[in-house]
Amino acid sequence: MSTKKLSAGDIIESRCTKCREVLNHRIVAMVEGKVVRVECNTCNGVHNYYPPVSEKEAKAPRSSAAVKPRAASSASPRVPRKDPLEAEREEWASLSPTFDYDKALHYNMNERYPVKRLINHTVFGIGIVKAVVTPNKMQVLFKDGAKLLRCQS
Numbered sequence: 591m592s593t594k595k596l597s598a599g600d601i602i603e604s605r606c607t608k609c610r611e612v613l614n615h616r617i618v619a620m621v622e623g624k625v626v627r628v629e630c631n632t633c634n635g636v637h638n639y640y641p642p643v644s645e646k647e648a649k650a651p652r653s654s655a656a657v658k659p660r661a662a663s664s665a666s667p668r669v670p671r672k673d674p675l676e677a678e679r680e681e682w683a684s685l686s687p688t689f690d691y692d693k694a695l696h697y698n699m700n701e702r703y704p705v706k707r708l709i710n711h712t713v714f715g716i717g718i719v720k721a722v723v724t725p726n727k728m729q730v731l732f733k734d735g736a737k738l739l740r741c742q743s
C-alpha cells in the first residue's frame with residue numbers, strides 16, 4: 591500500500607464534468623490534504639474534484655442487503671413516495687363500488703355540484719366531486735385520476 595501523499599501537480603483520477611468520464615487530472619488545489627480542484631488532462635477544464643465511483647459501488651445490485659437505506663432525515667426528493675395518480679386511481683377503485691350510477695348527473699360547467707355528488711363526464715366518465723378548489727373550479731375524482739373541472743361559482 592502506498593502511503594504517498596498527494597500534492598498539487600500530481601496526477602489523479604477524477605470524473606470530468608465536461609468529458610463525463612473518469613480521466614486523469616492534474617491536481618490544482620488542495621485543502622487540508624484533500625484534493626479540491628483539478629485540471630482535466632483531456633479537455634484542460636479546471637473543476638472541482640469528483641472522486642471516481644468505484645466499480646463495486648456502481649455495479650452493486652440495488653436490492654443488496656448491504657446497502658443501508660438512507661436516513662429518513664436526509665431529504666431525498668428524487669424518490670417519490672407514491673405516484674399521486676396511482677393513489678387517486680386506488681381511491682376511485684375503493685369508492686366506485688358504493689357509487690349509485692343512476693344518480694350521476696351529466697356534467698355541465700354551468701352547474702354547481704356539492705361535494706360527493708356523482709357526475710357523468712362525456713370524456714372522463716363517472717366521477718365524484720372531491721372538493722371545490724376555487725369558486726369556479728372543482729376537483730373531481732375519475733377512474734383515471736382527479737381532474738379539475740369548471741363549475742358555476
Ligand SMILES: [Zn+2]
Nearest residue numbers: 606609630633
Ligand atoms: Zn475533461
